[in-house]
Amino acid sequence: MSASSSTTTQPGLRFPFRTKLTIAASLLAVVPLVALSVRLLDVADTTVRTMSQEYQNAIADDVARTIDHTLGTAQDGLDAIGRTLTDATIASADAVALARHLVSSNVNLDQASIYDARGALIDTIREEGAVRVAAPARLDDALRAAADRDGLAT
Helix, strand or coil, X not given: CHHHHHHXXXXXXXXXXXXXXXXXXXXXXXXXXXXXXXXXXXXXXXXXXXXXXXXXXXXXXXXXXXXHHHHHHHHHHHHHHXXXXXXXXXXXXXXXXXXXXXXXXXXXXXXXXXXXXXXEEEEEEECCCCCCCCCCCXXXXXXXXXXXXXXXXX
16 A cells, blocks of 8 residues: 555646646736736836936036026126226216116116225226115225236226
8 A cells, every 4th residue: 555655646736738838828918918018128227317417417408508698798788888988088977877878777786896906995886776785995905916917907
């Protein structure tokens, strides 16, 4: 009896061949789909990150251009005011009236402080209704030297 019991296998759970074939075919179809889905999600994630970074860069570039334009317009206005006030061919009263008009017509200027060659405050021209900002009574020597060097002093 012991010989026959050692050669006999315990009957276990047996699947029909058709079921085994169906499971194998399903696995062969599902595994590549899962791998492809994971790869596509990775590509989509990378694309979204790249597009988000490009969008942020475009916004930063636009802000930088806007700031450059605003500062350039203000600098041009200040230069025009300085040239108007120092033009010997224009009467003093007319030059001051023109300078006031230049301040009020420039959207980027609310006021312009006028200094002499030694850096002492002469006067401040303010647009009507502008917030008062205190101008220094005297310009720093380093600031005056930088303005002369960069051609900003008139």
